[in-house]
Amino acid sequence: MSNLIRVENLHKTYVDATSDDITTPIEVLKGVDIEVQQGEILAILGKSGVGKSTLLHLIGGLDRPTSGSVFFEDRNIHAYSDRKLDQFRNLEVGFIFQSHHLLPEFTALENIAIGGLIARKNVSETYSSANEILDYVGLVDRSNHYPSELSGGERQRIAIGRALINQPKVILADEPTGNLDRKTSADILDLLWDLNDRLDRTLILVTHDHGLAQRTDRIVHIVDGRITDQNQIVET
Amino acid sequence: MGLTRILYSFEWLVSSRYLRSRRKQSFISIISLISVGGVAIGIATVILVISVMNGFEQSLKDKFLINQAHVNVRSTKGYFNNYQEQIDKIQGIAGVVSASPVIYSQLAIQPKRSKRIEGTIYIKGIDPILENDVTGFSGFVDGSFDFHDSALLEDVRHRSSQRETIKGGIVLGSSVASRLDINRGDVLRLISKMEPNPANPSTFFADVSNFVVIGLYESGMFAYDNAFGFISLEIAQDLYNQKNHINLIQVRTTTPEIASTIANKIRREIKFSNSGLYSVPRTSTWVESHAALFEAIQLEKLVTVIIEALIILVASFNIASTLIMMVMEKTREIGILRSMGSSKMKILIIFVLQGCIIGFLGIVLGSALGIGICVLLALEVVRPSRWFALLIFVPIFLQVAIALHQTIRRSRSLKFAISLLWLGIIAFVLYCLVQPIQINSEVYQLNRLAVKIDWFFVGVINFSSFFICLLATLYPAWQASKLNPVEALRYE
Ligand SMILES: Nc1ncnc2c1ncn2[C@@H]1O[C@H](COP(=O)(O)OP(=O)(O)OP(=O)(O)O)[C@@H](O)[C@H]1O
Numbered sequence A: 001m002s003n004l005i006r007v008e009n010l011h012k013t014y015v016d017a018t019s020d021d022i023t024t025p026i027e028v029l030k031g032v033d034i035e036v037q038q039g040e041i042l043a044i045l046g047k048s049g050v051g052k053s054t055l056l057h058l059i060g061g062l063d064r065p066t067s068g069s070v071f072f073e074d075r076n077i078h079a080y081s082d083r084k085l086d087q088f089r090n091l092e093v094g095f096i097f098q099s100h101h102l103l104p105e106f107t108a109l110e111n112i113a114i115g116g117l118i119a120r121k122n123v124s125e126t127y128s129s130a131n132e133i134l135d136y137v138g139l140v141d142r143s144n145h146y147p148s149e150l151s152g153g154e155r156q157r158i159a160i161g162r163a164l165i166n167q168p169k170v171i172l173a174d175e176p177t178g179n180l181d182r183k184t185s186a187d188i189l190d191l192l193w194d195l196n197d198r199l200d201r202t203l204i205l206v207t208h209d210h211g212l213a214q215r216t217d218r219i220v221h222i223v224d225g226r227i228t229d230q231n232q233i234v235e236t
Numbered sequence B: 001m002g003l004t005r006i007l008y009s010f011e012w013l014v015s016s017r018y019l020r021s022r023r024k025q026s027f028i029s030i031i032s033l034i035s036v037g038g039v040a041i042g043i044a045t046v047i048l049v050i051s052v053m054n055g056f057e058q059s060l061k062d063k064f065l066i067n068q069a070h071v072n073v074r075s076t077k078g079y080f081n082n083y084q085e086q087i088d089k090i091q092g093i094a095g096v097v098s099a100s101p102v103i104y105s106q107l108a109i110q111p112k113r114s115k116r117i118e119g120t121i122y123i124k125g126i127d128p129i130l131e132n133d134v135t136g137f138s139g140f141v142d143g144s145f146d147f148h149d150s151a152l153l154e155d156v157r158h159r160s161s162q163r164e165t166i167k168g169g170i171v172l173g174s175s176v177a178s179r180l181d182i183n184r185g186d187v188l189r190l191i192s193k194m195e196p197n198p199a200n201p202s203t204f205f206a207d208v209s210n211f212v213v214i215g216l217y218e219s220g221m222f223a224y225d226n227a228f229g230f231i232s233l234e235i236a237q238d239l240y241n242q243k244n245h246i247n248l249i250q251v252r253t254t255t256p257e258i259a260s261t262i263a264n265k266i267r268r269e270i271k272f273s274n275s276g277l278y279s280v281p282r283t284s285t286w287v288e289s290h291a292a293l294f295e296a297i298q299l300e301k302l303v304t305v306i307i308e309a310l311i312i313l314v315a316s317f318n319i320a321s322t323l324i325m326m327v328m329e330k331t332r333e334i335g336i337l338r339s340m341g342s343s344k345m346k347i348l349i350i351f352v353l354q355g356c357i358i359g360f361l362g363i364v365l366g367s368a369l370g371i372g373i374c375v376l377l378a379l380e381v382v383r384p385s386r387w388f389a390l391l392i393f394v395p396i397f398l399q400v401a402i403a404l405h406q407t408i409r410r411s412r413s414l415k416f417a418i419s420l421l422w423l424g425i426i427a428f429v430l431y432c433l434v435q436p437i438q439i440n441s442e443v444y445q446l447n448r449l450a451v452k453i454d455w456f457f458v459g460v461i462n463f464s465s466f467f468i469c470l471l472a473t474l475y476p477a478w479q480a481s482k483l484n485p486v487e488a489l490r491y492e
């Protein structure tokens, strides 16, 4: 298996200017190294506030690190220009968030299609592939419904569908089932695993849930801004 | 190609959707509606006010021009002789249509019935035929303008006593006539000078001549109708003892615009001989005669344009604050779009587009409203009764009914029909209510508010307003584009 993503000595320090005049830098990531194989499902575990989301955002190019690099297919994405990075997020990455983060003014179909429109793909082709994706996530009959008219599980399915529109190589999911009940979570996870299985998408999953983590191919722990022993499970 | 690309683009989709915003955010869509209204009202007033001022200026010009010479030529020293030669010379200048000799002065008047002098009027001694070529004189006279040989004149001569000699006929300004209660056929005395009585130097002889009012002059310009009288040139020369002399040559040019060029030519080419000396004539064009008025109008226009520019500016501030609110409201969505890979530029364009849509709609609506009202103000058609304007309640009732029955809100075609109904009814109400406005002719020289739409100005206003709206979008759009996506996603 080839190396899809390689994170090298990643640092992230927040300079919090909002508290008082004296800025107190918060060092969240203190040299993170991870390698992710193509087609793998990786779980990132860690206590709340340890920097899991921060790491995921840096891997996905949503934010810039203080230092260190993220290689995607051996290219350092943080050496890219902002525009190139936007394009990278658009085409190579699919984000799934804890709260679905769908766009309330757009229908389910449009929410899925919008990534294709951002990429300036052919409009009708984009909508027809959005329809296929809607079928894949099992909500083809809700295509003209707005997010406010969907249940939590359905919204998360749409959010997963949205991540797929440009056939990204990697899906970054930040506690995708955090807001859902057990049964719905299970359905969503099945869908994600199916993505990995049938579509061979690489999946990086941030979670609190050890049970869920057990199902993944590999687990990494973040403790105090660093990755600890990759197979050891620390009780939290 | 370019346009369809915009219409199908991601940026267009998002910005137009945000403007129409659903439910929870219907607050925003009302605000954007208000912004559209602000721009529309600004544009409509600009167009309306400027059109009315243009109309006013134009109809004043038209009025001045129908009964006025384009250029007046005077000697620097009163009367001058062999005028025929000068007139021939002036008529030889390219651009001159015709020229006419006039004796022009102010005389005291006294109606025969009255015991006292009733003020003074300007008396023009004219050759009616030549005068007509320059000022269109005959078109304004009600009655006769044959100063020497008129049936009225004969009639009066028969009726009056032998001692009263009738000098000739006079065409009197209609407002003078009605002010003094004089009709055609009445006798008017003109007092041309006073001479000391040789027998008793503390008293004076008045040099009084009797004229029969043979016609009334009505141009519609109060300043003229209330101040002028016309008599024959020869009689006037006789009255002032100025045989073969005149003191004014009136000139008509091919178009009023070239008046000042022609005036310059006349000053260069004509020399009046005046008691042996040659002098350059004094000229004044029709614009110069009314310089104060036209300058005042010009200044007023300038001030209006400045005020209107401020209105548009306020409207654009409205757009800016709408967008700033929109950016705040949509912060999380901006984060989502950024996470999906839309660039800062795309976010910027989304908000610029929203502002431009607001500006464009406002400009189109405002122009339609402004131009519509202008057209209605100028339209001489009998309107339906103003009571019909109450039809405005029909769409209001419908909207209330729909608001009460939320169930039909889904029906797009119904919504569309209601909007059309609104437009139609508002147009009809305006049609009923907006009518030509009568104004006081003694104050304004005109008896009807004229409207003239300057299309070039409308174009300029539309363009510059759109540009101002575009500028107003830049700050909020830039704010939106520089949001940090991670923080925006975190935003509650
Ligand atoms: N913009 C910021 N400025 C300052 N500190 C920040 C900022 N963003 C995040 N942090 C801090 O960085 C740390 C890591 O945050 P992050 O969201 O990555 O944690 P997390 O591991 O995802 O936690 P959770 O499991 O609760 O989602 C937190 O302590 C947070 O307070």
Ligand SMILES: [Mg+2]
Binding pocket: A052, A053, A054, A174
């Ligand atoms: Mg997190």
